[in-house]
Amino acid sequence: KRGIFEGTIKFKLHKQANASLNSGIDLQEVVKLPHGEDRNDWIAVHVVDFFNRINMLYGTLCEYCTEQTCPTMSGGPKYDYYWCDGINYKKPTALPAPKYISNLMEWVEEQINDENIFPVKVGVPFPKNFTPTVKKILTRLFRVFVHVYIHHFDKLLALEAEAHVNTCFKHFYYFIKEFELVEKKELEPLREMTERMCHC
Amino acid sequence: MATVGEQTPVVSNHTKDKATKAKVTLENYYSNLLSQNEERENRYRLLEQSMEKEGLSDEQKNERRQQHATKETEFLRLKRSRLDIDDFSPIKVIGRGAFGEVRLVQKKDTGHVYAMKILRKQDMLDKDQVAHVRAERDVLVEADHQWVVKMYYSFQDAQNLYLIMEFLPGGDMMTLLMKKDTLTEEQTQFYVSETVLSIDSIHKLGFIHRDIKPDNLLLDAKGHIKLSDFGLCTGRKKSHRTDYYKDLSQAKAGDFCDYNKSSNPMDSKRRAESWKRNRRALAYSTVGTPDYIAPEVFLQTGYTSSCDWWSLGVIMYEMMIGYPPFCSENPQETYKKVMNWRDTLIFPPEMPISNEARDLIKKFCCDPEHRLGANGIEEIKSDIFFKGVDWEHIRERPAAIPVEVKSIDDTSNFDDFPEIDLKWPTYPEPQGQEAQDKDSKYKDWVFINYTYKRFEGLTQRGNPFPKS
Numbered sequence A: 001k002r003g004i005f006e007g008t009i010k011f012k013l014h015k016q017a018n019a020s021l022n023s024g025i026d027l028q029e030v031v032k033l034p035h036g037e038d039r040n041d042w043i044a045v046h047v048v049d050f051f052n053r054i055n056m057l058y059g060t061l062c063e064y065c066t067e068q069t070c071p072t073m074s075g076g077p078k079y080d081y082y083w084c085d086g087i088n089y090k091k092p093t094a095l096p097a098p099k100y101i102s103n104l105m106e107w108v109e110e111q112i113n114d115e116n117i118f119p120v121k122v123g124v125p126f127p128k129n130f131t132p133t134v135k136k137i138l139t140r141l142f143r144v145f146v147h148v149y150i151h152h153f154d155k156l157l158a159l160e161a162e163a164h165v166n167t168c169f170k171h172f173y174y175f176i177k178e179f180e181l182v183e184k185k186e187l188e189p190l191r192e193m194t195e196r197m198c199h200c
Numbered sequence B: 001m002a003t004v005g006e007q008t009p010v011v012s013n014h015t016k017d018k019a020t021k022a023k024v025t026l027e028n029y030y031s032n033l034l035s036q037n038e039e040r041e042n043r044y045r046l047l048e049q050s051m052e053k054e055g056l057s058d059e060q061k062n063e064r065r066q067q068h069a070t071k072e073t074e075f076l077r078l079k080r081s082r083l084d085i086d087d088f089s090p091i092k093v094i095g096r097g098a099f100g101e102v103r104l105v106q107k108k109d110t111g112h113v114y115a116m117k118i119l120r121k122q123d124m125l126d127k128d129q130v131a132h133v134r135a136e137r138d139v140l141v142e143a144d145h146q147w148v149v150k151m152y153y154s155f156q157d158a159q160n161l162y163l164i165m166e167f168l169p170g171g172d173m174m175t176l177l178m179k180k181d182t183l184t185e186e187q188t189q190f191y192v193s194e195t196v197l198s199i200d201s202i203h204k205l206g207f208i209h210r211d212i213k214p215d216n217l218l219l220d221a222k223g224h225i226k227l228s229d230f231g232l233c234t235g236r237k238k239s240h241r242t243d244y245y246k247d248l249s250q251a252k253a254g255d256f257c258d259y260n261k262s263s264n265p266m267d268s269k270r271r272a273e274s275w276k277r278n279r280r281a282l283a284y285s286t287v288g289t290p291d292y293i294a295p296e297v298f299l300q301t302g303y304t305s306s307c308d309w310w311s312l313g314v315i316m317y318e319m320m321i322g323y324p325p326f327c328s329e330n331p332q333e334t335y336k337k338v339m340n341w342r343d344t345l346i347f348p349p350e351m352p353i354s355n356e357a358r359d360l361i362k363k364f365c366c367d368p369e370h371r372l373g374a375n376g377i378e379e380i381k382s383d384i385f386f387k388g389v390d391w392e393h394i395r396e397r398p399a400a401i402p403v404e405v406k407s408i409d410d411t412s413n414f415d416d417f418p419e420i421d422l423k424w425p426t427y428p429e430p431q432g433q434e435a436q437d438k439d440s441k442y443k444d445w446v447f448i449n450y451t452y453k454r455f456e457g458l459t460q461r462g463n464p465f466p467k468s
C-alpha cells in the first residue's frame, strides 16, 4: 500500500480548478466539531459521507479510467501508489488505477460496514484503533482525488462536474485539516492546487 | 500520461446519466448540509432559550446540555445505520393505490409499528410518475404537524422506494364512506371542518394538493383526519409542475355530448350502489378518478390553491348524498361532467340536505373567482354551515365517529388484500450481472437523496461501488 514516489518533473494541473458550488455554505466552518458532540461520532459520519460521495464521483469517470488509459495508479509522474491489503495483496503491488481504486473502495466499504470499527448501536463505544483506521481510510480516499484531478480533470470539465468535485474536495480538505487525519506528505501531489483553492 | 492537449472526450449517454445523477446528488447534499447545520444550531438555541425561561440552575443547565448533546450524537449514529426491508417484519397489507401498496410493518429492533408504502420504481418510470414521487417526498418532509401524516424514514433498493410513515389505524375516508350509506349533517360538519384545517396547513407551506379525495383522508386512532398522499402536489419546485391531465383535456375538451338525456337517470340509491361497487377499482387504477379534480386544473390556463376547496366540495357532496356529483360510467364521462359542472351539479330531490350544506357545496364547487376560500381560510371558517365548530380545539375533542382500535396494530378498519403475498416482494434480477449498473434503465438519480433526514430519522449509505 505504500506510495512510492518517483520522477522529478514538476507536474502541474493544466487547467486551474476554481469553480465551486454556490451553496452559501462555509465549508471550513461546518466541519468543526459542534458544541458537546462526540469527536469520533462526528468523524465517523463524515467518513461515511465522504466515501459515498467520492465513490460516486469516481463512478462517473470509470468509462475513462481503464487499464489502458491508466496502467498504473499514479498521481502525476512523481507519485505511484502500490496496493497492499495484507490478504489478497500481501506485498505492495503495482496495479492499474481502476483496479487499485476498486480495491480501495471495497476495502473502505468493508471498514465502514464493520460495526466493530464503526459502531452503529447507541452506546457502543468506538474501538481503540478507530483513529488510525480512519486516517488510513482518508489517506486512501485522498489518493482518488489525486488521481482524478491529475489524470481526469479534462473529463470533469467535459461533464461539467468541476464545481461539484471541487466543492467536495474542499470540504474533504478542510475536514482532514481540522482533525489532522492525513499526513502532510500525502497531500503533496495536490499541494499547489490546494493552496490556491482553499487559501491555505 | 499527461492529459494536456488531449481531445475533449466524447461523453457516452451512460456516463452522462451517471454524471447527472452524481451532480444532482451533490447539489442536494450541499444544500441539505446548510440547512442541517442551521437546524442543529437552532435546536441548541431553543434549548438555551427554554432553559433561560425556566430559570434553571447552572447545574441543571449543564445536565440538560449533556442530554441534548447525547441526543444529537444518537442522531449521528442513526444517520450511519442503514435500513432495508429486512429491518421490518410485514404484518398485513392494508392498502393499495395506483403505484404501490401499503403495509402494516413492525421495526424489528424497536417493535414500533408503521405503515410502509412500497412504490415500484419501474412502474413509476413507465407511467411518468417521477415528479409525483419527488413531490410526495418533498411535502411529507416539510410538513410536520398534526394534520399531515408523519413520515419517518425512507429508503430504496433496486426495485422499490419505501416510505415508512406513521400508521393511522382508523382507515381512510373512502372505506368509511363505502361502509356508510351517507353521513349525517353533524358528522359531515366534523370531517369537512377537519379537512379544511388540514388543507389549509399544506397551503400555508406553499403547496397545492390538487388531488384531495377520500382515499387520501386518513383517520387516526381517535377518528381525526390526517392528509396523506401528496402525489400530485404542486409547489415551489420544478418537478411538481408536470401536468398529468394534458392529454386527457386535449383529447376531450369541447366534446360535450348530451349524456344527461341519453343515459337513463338512475335514482340516487342505485347510483350510490353502483358507485360503491366500482369505487375500489377506481382507487387502484393508474388513470385515477377525475371525480374530485377541479375543472380549472384540467385546463392549461392555470389554477391556484383554491382548487383544493373544489375537491372538498365534491367530497362533502359524496358524504351527504352517497356518491360524488359527477360520477359516471368512465373517467371520460366524469371529466365532461366536471367541465360542464354548471349543468351537472344537481342535488337529487329524494336526498334532501339542509340549505346550509347545499349552499356550502355550491360555494366550493363553482368557478375559481367566486369560490369560497379564494380569499383565505377565514371566509370558510365563518360560513354558516360551520356554526358551532370549535376550530381551535376540534382535534382534541371526540371525533364524530369514534374509532375503535384495540391495539397499536389493529387493522380491523382496513380491507383485506388476501391476493397479495405478505412476503417481501422480490423481482427478477435484471438480465446479466452488469444489468444493474447499466442504470439508464432505472435512472436511479431521480431517487437518490430520496432518503429523508428527520431528526428522529435516518439516512442511508449510498450505492455500492459501481463495478464496470
Ligand SMILES: Nc1ncnc2c1ncn2[C@@H]1O[C@H](COP(=O)(O)OP(=O)(O)OP(=O)(O)O)[C@@H](O)[C@H]1O
Residues within 6 Å of the ligand: B094, B095, B096, B097, B098, B099, B100, B101, B102, B115, B117, B149, B165, B166, B167, B168, B169, B171, B172, B174, B215, B216, B218, B228, B229, B231, B283, B288
Ligand atoms: N399512513 C397510513 N396509515 C394507514 N393506512 C394508510 C396509510 N397510508 C396509506 N394507507 C392506506 O393505503 C391506501 C392507499 O394509500 P395511498 O393512497 O397513499 O396509495 P397510492 O399508491 O399513493 O394511491 P394513489 O396515488 O392512487 O392515491 C389508503 O387509501 C389507506 O387506506
